[in-house]
Amino acid sequence: MSRIDLNRGAGAASTATGPDDAKAASPAFSPSTNEETAPDEQLPGAVSIDGADLLNRVRDFASRFICFPSEAAGIAQVLWAAHTHLMDAWETTPRLAFLSAEPGSGKSLALRITALLSPLALEAANASTASLIRALDDPAGRPAFFIDEFDTKFGPKAKGDEELRCMLNAGHSADGFFLRNEKEKDSWHPVRRSAYAAVALAGIGNILPDTILTRSIVVKMRKRLPGQQVESYRRRDHKHLGEALRDELAAWADQVRDAAAKHRPILPDDISDRDADVWEPLFTVADFADGEWPALARQAAMETMQSGKANNKPSLGVQLLADIRACFGDKDRLPTADLLDKLLADEEAPWGDLKGKKLSPRILAEMLREYDIRPSSTRIADGKTPKGYMRGSFHDAWRRYLPPLETGATSATDATNQESLYKTGVSSVADKTVLLSCGGTAEAVAEPEG
Template sequence: MNGSDLTREAEAAPTATGPDDAKAPSPTFSPSTEEEAAPRVEPSGAAGIDGADVLNRVSDFARRFIYYPSETACIAHVLWAAHTHLMDAWFSTPRLAVLSPEPGSGKSRVLEITALLVPNPALSVNSSAAYILRKVADQNNRPTILYDEIDAVFGPNARGNEDLRGMINAGYRRGATVGRCFTEKGKVLTQDFSTYAAVAMCGLGDLPDTIMSRSVIMRMRRRGQGEKVEAFRPHLHEQPASVLHGELASWAASVSGLAETAQPALPDGIADRGADVWGPLLTVAELAGGRWPDLARQAAIEAVLSAKVNERPSLPVQLLADIRTCFGDKDRLPTADLLAKLLADEEAPWGDIRGRKIDARKLAELLRPYGIQSSTIRMADGSTPKGYKRDSFQDTWKRYLPAPEPDATCATDATSQESHNKTGASSVADKTAPPPCGGTDEGVAKPES
């Protein structure tokens, strides 16, 4: 089911208006393991609060001011905001990365609206790691960190900032701490700072890979002609947002006990880091009920697929992929021939690695961490040059690369085929890309469930 299907389902589904609607059953996805599917979490009707209805109205409010790039982004944003009210229930908390290639795409507005919905928001621009660390260390008054213009910290012109990256990465899991030293009366003492907190960031380009892998990613884009949203006026809109914030908090308090023990079934293909990222959001959807469990599962599938499509391989992994294609069906290649094939693709990075072409020494350096070494090989003509055997790569290819395409045989096609494997799925995704949601000329978009 693509984004269009999501939209049609959302528009066709009645808005939950009471406990019976909130508890409406929906199909359970098969988990990604062979274990028996976990039982569905029954949404709570404690205090007469309808979780599905609350999330519907949060979605309606956010859509008035944010033109989401997809239904998946809208669903993820609402669920992420809701999950921040249940921080003590989670073992891990996904980061929210709101990114765009150009300014003026609505990223800061996402943070502004988020700040109205989450507990104890700390909206920050260019704050130091020390400042954020001390804010987060007060776990009794745990903030929700909302960091604008994060590209100034991690962008191509930024320097260092490993302390902040380390804190963001460590705070992804409950119980993580960062150690610091300080002096008191001439003695050097140590102190552990808790780092567990929900973090949302927006900026241009991408974030470091270690943060991206821990994030729900919203890729914003500039609105086109006719794609309109309502102007946000704090003096008019903060009060209704405050009401929604209170309802979210009350509903979260009513289901906090269930959230701590809930084990929602994960869709196929969502495991490991993807399960850490989407587990809390899927739990929120299960507890809310209505159409939210179905919408959340489909959003998770599309988000994880999109993340894989846009994942940038490291330089050594790209080298492994290109070497696999260079080998074709050969069982050995002289080093000179392998280098010539790698350099034949002018779009590959091998012609300019820090200003130099890849050579035999650099090739060996990049392959050494994988336990792959050159040796003297005997060719069919009786020559014995230095080179590489296919058997040396087989185990590494299986561990780090997807299965090869059956017809990838030539060197130049090799890199483009491997590039297609890594990024070409986006062409399929583009054909089924979910349509934008949010404000339109006709008014506010319909509720999602």
Template sequence: MTGVLILDDLVVVLRRYVAFPSIESLHAVALWVAHCHALDAFESTPRLAALSPEKGSGKTRLLEVLGLVVPDPLHAVNISPAALYRLVDDRQPTLLLDECDTYLGVNIAKQHEDLRGLINAGHRRGATVYRGEVHGKGVKVVEFPAFAACALAGIGDLPDTILDRSIVVAMKRRAPHEHVEPFRDRLARPGAEAIRDRLAHWAELNLEHLRSTYPEMPAGLTDRPADVWEPLLAIADTAGGHWPITAREAAVSLNTERAKRDPSLGVLLLTDCRTVFSERDVDRLSTHDLIDALLELDESPWSDIRGKELDARGLANRLRKYEVRPGDHRFDDAVKKGYRIEDFHDAWSRYLPAVADVADVALSQSRKRAESPEVHGEDELGDDLHSFQSEPHHHPRASSNGNGQQGQQAQPIERDNEGAAA
């Protein structure tokens, strides 16, 4: 019973009922489910954030399916912090929190600091939260452990403190050509729970190996993103087959998309300055020319910042906090105020880290596999799974083509104890 076959079967079940926005997000969710079963092996647990701009995008359906394959699921739409503290203390469940925008959204999170604190703290093993409880005539400080796996689903965005600890899946309303099968708990449960049990058994057998595994990160994944992806890459490396490559492709793709979600104006300015210097292919630009180029960029905000265009003073003030300052430089036959490309190098390297191309990641991992004689599993289903990128998912029976996540039911995949198709 190899890890690669179990993960491949899990992908089939997830894909059957949920229209994912990309093959990478599908693979990331499968790895996240697997890491929930091996939580004791890891120092941190990434939050899974399924977010969409509108309702009817499959977020709740995703949580319903996850409830069949994760260990000890706790599915809640509205729960008090006090209840959640005690449930995590008693059971360490896998939290599946729906409609999180109503209590953790950007504009309302300050009203639920206790809950947000638990979600943030629970990312790291050993983290605790402290609360005062009345005992008799006095108040006693009580310590609650916070470490627990957590998936969140909601509309819009979440506070940066949560997103920085999350794998973000940008769910979308299903297009007419995207087909899924109808989800009926009583029909889906037997096959899904069989995969859950196989996954739990595999995780138990590989727990010690996972504890000692330190996966290599793709270029661009450092600091917090590395913490987020380390457990999933460890799962992939232990499973073997196509999963080490597949996981790193997902990490690069989703981390790149995550970095693009509503950057601060300062980061956006650095990004746009890098674009201008790259397109102009010069080593310096006058302040006037740089501002003109920024104003010409499509969809840039620099022509209307609180009703005014970006000017020389505003540009200098915004760049100063990144230690980028204008100077007197020679341009043709005149000396003008401006910026050299080398003035930006340090800020670009710190705030706009280079992200490895997905193809580069796959090539690097393929070379390593070719050089290593050890293979953890068989790659029987890997090529078929990648057809997701070029072909819509069809099933032999009719399926729904309306909005939402409904379609026709198919029989679950079952495998014998050796992992072969029954």
């Protein structure tokens, strides 16, 4: 069966194909059924180190010390650490963000363990952007950055750091760069400098700027419940075990490097565009590891993305669209005054205090103009024609930016209930979360064979 046939049969999104040898090396995986079939040919070079066994031992090692919030989070952490050993094989590299609502949730430890498993790891807290940029030219090789206390840069009390944000955004892509003026003799010249680098972050709160968030795999760390136990990480006792695993990951990466660069993983239907940029390197790692990892990677991706969408707060503009849809109910037009009354009646909504100002006809019109929605004269029952909004003007924006209403939700009450679920992030994803037991296996986790 050809690669294209596999994509069609699994209901997967069509993907670009590489050279013939890469296509022959692609594992036959069905995202819709989580089933695996043996590839027609063995992956080139993957002979001396069992990738699946190696990733299993990496997962067990990390789980000894980290109480992950879900199995998907642990899978993503292992795959991300492995992908840092193949940076020259990727077009994009996802950011890995360990975030938590409160201190003491294990995010800094998760960052430290991930750094231990990665090559040329540079751990920093509250580092200046200039120092990170200079580190990109390290003669020993381009480092993988591990930035703790990221909330000091983008938290509620921070001023932000546009230069750092731009660097992290550009460095997501292998061809990302920034310009720097460098002096040559007596004149200055703009020079392109590569920004490409693996980056993991840790911080308190939902602190990621949107442009970084869309390039990230987010792991929401939580305090352990009573009865959830993990082993205390001690550098002097455990560092050598992590280093042994790191060296094995490097040796395994050398075996699959050339074929991995040509590999085009099969993507589930719901993963495309920026999400594909984030997950393709990790899928490739999983495909070359083989065993259960191709299925685990795709399941982890879907769960992580669904959880992220359920918990992410929409932008102010999207929240306005959602609230307006609830206000319309089954009406086909609303005068501006009536629409504002409905919006301002919700005391929990932000419309009564927008940086010290209440939502007004002018502010409403400015916000909606971003979505090509404009007020017009609307004829009402008494024959008057006040300024207002037609339902049809919102259809395109609602389809593009909001989830569809459930079939049969035509009343204002039904619509309001659904918009409330959307705004607060409540979903069946959270309801189905299974509490995991913490603590990995201590038996020969990181002891390399031979």
